[in-house]
Amino acid sequence: MTINQSxxxxxxxxxxxxxxxxxxxxxxxxxxxxxxSVVCLEQGDWTPPSVFAGDKPxxxxxxxxxxxxxxxxxxxxxxxPVETSESDVNPLMYAGVGGSTLLYAAHWCRxxxxxxxxxxxxxxxxxxxxxxxxLQPFYERMDRDMGVAxxxxxxxxxxxxxxxxxxxxxxxxxxxxxxxxxxLGWHWWPGANSIASRQFGxxxxxxxxxxxxTGCPAGAKASTDITHWPAALEAGARLVTGARVREVTVxxxxxxxxxxxxxxxxxxxxxxxxxxxxxxxxIGTPRLLQMSTSNLFPDGLAxxxxxxxxxxxxxxxxxVVGVYEDPxxxxxxxxxxxxxxxxxxxxxxxxxxxxxxxxxVMPSGGPLGLRAGYGGRPVDESWGLNxxxxxxxxxxxxxxxxxxAEDLPDESNRVVLDPELTDSDGLPAPKLLYTxxxxxxxxIDFHVERAREAHxxxxxxxxxxxKLMRDxxxxxxxxxxxxxxxxxxxxxxxxxxxxVPNLYIIDGSTFVTSSGVNPTATIMAIALxxxxxxxxxxxxxxxxxxxxxx
Amino acid sequence: xxxxxxxxxxxxxxxxxIPAAEGMPSASQADVPTKWLDDALGYRPDLVAGLQEALQxxxxxxxxxxxxxxxxxxxxxxxxxxxxAAGAYFLNPAVKQxxxxxxxxxxxxxxxxxxxxxxLENVAERGQVYRDAPAEGQPT
Numbered sequence: 248m249t250i251n252q253s254x255x256x257x258x259x260x261x262x263x264x265x266x267x268x269x270x271x272x273x274x275x276x277x278x279x280x281x282x283x284s285v286v287c288l289e290q291g292d293w294t295p296p297s298v299f300a301g302d303k304p305x306x307x308x309x310x311x312x313x314x315x316x317x318x319x320x321x322x323x324x325x326x327x328p329v330e331t332s333e334s335d336v337n338p339l340m341y342a343g344v345g346g347s348t349l350l351y352a353a354h355w356c357r358x359x360x361x362x363x364x365x366x367x368x369x370x371x372x373x374x375x376x377x378x379x380x381x382l383q384p385f386y387e388r389m390d391r392d393m394g395v396a397x398x399x400x401x402x403x404x405x406x407x408x409x410x411x412x413x414x415x416x417x418x419x420x421x422x423x424x425x426x427x428x429x430x431l432g433w434h435w436w437p438g439a440n441s442i443a444s445r446q447f448g449x450x451x452x453x454x455x456x457x458x459x460x461t462g463c464p465a466g467a468k469a470s471t472d473i474t475h476w477p478a479a480l481e482a483g484a485r486l487v488t489g490a491r492v493r494e495v496t497v498x499x500x501x502x503x504x505x506x507x508x509x510x511x512x513x514x515x516x517x518x519x520x521x522x523x524x525x526x527x528x529x530i531g532t533p534r535l536l537q538m539s540t541s542n543l544f545p546d547g548l549a550x551x552x553x554x555x556x557x558x559x560x561x562x563x564x565x566x567v568v569g570v571y572e573d574p575x576x577x578x579x580x581x582x583x584x585x586x587x588x589x590x591x592x593x594x595x596x597x598x599x600x601x602x603x604x605x606x607x608v609m610p611s612g613g614p615l616g617l618r619a620g621y622g623g624r625p626v627d628e629s630w631g632l633n634x635x636x637x638x639x640x641x642x643x644x645x646x647x648x649x650x651x652a653e654d655l656p657d658e659s660n661r662v663v664l665d666p667e668l669t670d671s672d673g674l675p676a677p678k679l680l681y682t683x684x685x686x687x688x689x690x691i692d693f694h695v696e697r698a699r700e701a702h703x704x705x706x707x708x709x710x711x712x713x714k715l716m717r718d719x720x721x722x723x724x725x726x727x728x729x730x731x732x733x734x735x736x737x738x739x740x741x742x743x744x745x746x747v748p749n750l751y752i753i754d755g756s757t758f759v760t761s762s763g764v765n766p767t768a769t770i771m772a773i774a775l776x777x778x779x780x781x782x783x784x785x786x787x788x789x790x791x792x793x794x795x796x797x
Numbered sequence: 798x799x800x801x802x803x804x805x806x807x808x809x810x811x812x813x814x815i816p817a818a819e820g821m822p823s824a825s826q827a828d829v830p831t832k833w834l835d836d837a838l839g840y841r842p843d844l845v846a847g848l849q850e851a852l853q854x855x856x857x858x859x860x861x862x863x864x865x866x867x868x869x870x871x872x873x874x875x876x877x878x879x880x881x882a883a884g885a886y887f888l889n890p891a892v893k894q895x896x897x898x899x900x901x902x903x904x905x906x907x908x909x910x911x912x913x914x915x916x917l918e919n920v921a922e923r924g925q926v927y928r929d930a931p932a933e934g935q936p937t
Binding site: 301302303304305306307308309311312359360361363364367368378379380398400402403404405413414415416417418421422425426428429432434435436437444445452453454455456457458465574578579581589590592593594613614615624625626630631632634635636638639642643 | 813814815816818819821836837840841843864865868879880883884887888896897898899900901902903904905906907908909910912913916917919920921923924925926927928929930931932
């Protein structure tokens with residue numbers, strides 16, 4: 248792959264995109280291919296597959312630090328710190344071209360139809376301003392763009408196009424888990440993953456390193472540095488890496504006019520644009536809006552509703568690990584989901600809570616990963632003779648049923664600017680105020696008990712449960728929600744700010760509710776829907792008087 | 798990076814954590830304090846400070862008592878010690894062979910659909926598991 252660092256930036260871009268991750272990549276590619284001049288500002292850098300450790304002996308050591316998904320643990324200069332002392336969950340993300348798709352597990356899941364109608368069906372939260380059926384064509388196009396591997400006709404979803412690639416192997420762990428589900432009569436299906444099961448374009452097939460969560464050394468996983476950026480750059484998009492945005496600027500009429508950013512040398516620069524798109528994730532986007540105060544917007548940009556930063560949802564994650572007598576080669580990838588279950592996804596109020604969760608089987612990794620979190624427990628529980636016994640009993644013989652609990656919107660769960668903590672450029676760090684709800688607690692209690700039963704039905708000789716994993720906040724959602732009413736939402740259904748007509752938001756901030764599935768497929772499908780609407784309506788687009796029309 | 802004295806102290810603590818047992822070598826027998834610790838510290842230089850804190854806190858106590866003390870009262874230092882001892886141990890290819898772990902080696906992703914189609918047919922026969930959702934304005 249050729250990496251181009253653009254330096255010939257236009258004085259005024261048609262569109263400025265902030266963030267080169269999942270949603271920003273979609274926007275930049277679509278806009279550049281439609282003839283727009285596009286500049287993208289990205290605080291991180293390129294991360295070529297050759298630097299990932301998943302095919303190297305030190306993998307399990309460095310995954311706990313250099314490749315940890317928590318930016319506070321990683322501590323790279325391009326990462327901004329996040330103050331989490333008042334949050335039940337740590338946020339996980341990666342700053343760079345491709346963003347968190349570099350480290351995600353590539354579970355490629357759609358929302359269900361009911362996820363768009365939560366208020367109507369369950370009397371809580373809100374409905375989305377569009378339906379599953381309206382988003383389905385964009386899901387199917389993203390499946391093709393990302394080279395998704397999966398099996399069609401899953402009875403958990405409405406009918407639709409087949410995936411472009413056949414499913415990845417479910418392996419011995421998937422087969423074992425499926426046997427348990429079959430005994431119980433519960434739904435399961437081979438997991439859909441944005442990982443190539445065969446050669447797909449320039450992407451080679453998966454080599455089953457099982458290291459998806461620390462970056463794919465084979466280049467088989469669909470991260471947008473591979474799937475979108477080469478075509479975007481070929482179409483003329485300009486990318487500035489090492490660019491940390493300080494503020495979205497506005498003109499005297501309150502229209503976005505560009506952004507001020509700090510380059511890698513510490514110099515402050517300005518990029519003007521007719522339209523500004525924020526794609527900086529559910530924490531970065533509200534942080535930037537809150538930093539962008541002015542006389543016209545003293546409470547932060549696009550915040551007349553007061554909802555910027557509020558309704559943070561992070562998908563609390565529970566897990567039940569089962570240990571089996573049979574050798575299952577449970578270090579083999581993908582990781583990735585082997586199989587999934589939607590048996591308990593939909594609301595059943597007799598359970599004492601509303602909404603539900605997707606389950607996914609994932610492998611358990613190598614011997615060192617099995618030993619995480621041993622401090623403070625009795626020494627002989629984890630060390631001495633039991634060090635050897637635990638490795639022999641668990642290595643290759645255990646796997647996880649993971650539970651993605653739907654997180655409902657709550658205005659008190661929010662992102663604010665920390666008054667003291669700053670990033671390496673001196674900009675205010677975000678602080679999270681986040682408490683997992685009583686509904687979520689009941690939901691997880693129910694689901695982990697069912698998952699334990701699933702393991703036992705499959706023949707597990709032992710299970711262990713984690714009801715809320717602290718390092719689980721991959722899914723950063725809801726902090727600049729969409730809706731039809733400017734009093735109760737930040738943007739409209741096309742991602743356009745109710746307050747600033749040439750400011751768009753297209754990342755996970757836009758979510759009205761969180762669903763109980765991994766959100767990247769939905770983030771990217773919505774981003775595509777929004778940006779194509781912008782392109783189709785370019786002649787009606789209001790812009791700043793200080794810039795040209797698009 | 799470590800003095801001979803520190804390395805010897807590390808070896809005594811590591812052998813409490815990873816003794817020779819059940820057909821497996823101790824940390825020292827697996828060359829952890831000599832070769833593999835240096836590799837592990839090279840991969841994880843952030844653990845140097847924690848390791849040195851652990852060695853200092855262990856003082857001259859008998860190794861088993863020192864390990865208990867660290868686990869109870871110096872948890873971050875103990876975690877650095879434990880991560881380095883176990884991480885270095887598993888870097889040794891002979892140890893990997895003994896536990897039957899090949900490491901992350903490239904493996905062809907063969908289609909295994911035929912191994913589970915029998916079970917999947919049962920799922921398909923049970924049918925739809927999602928709720929239909931009404932369009933906006935339509936009754937549930």
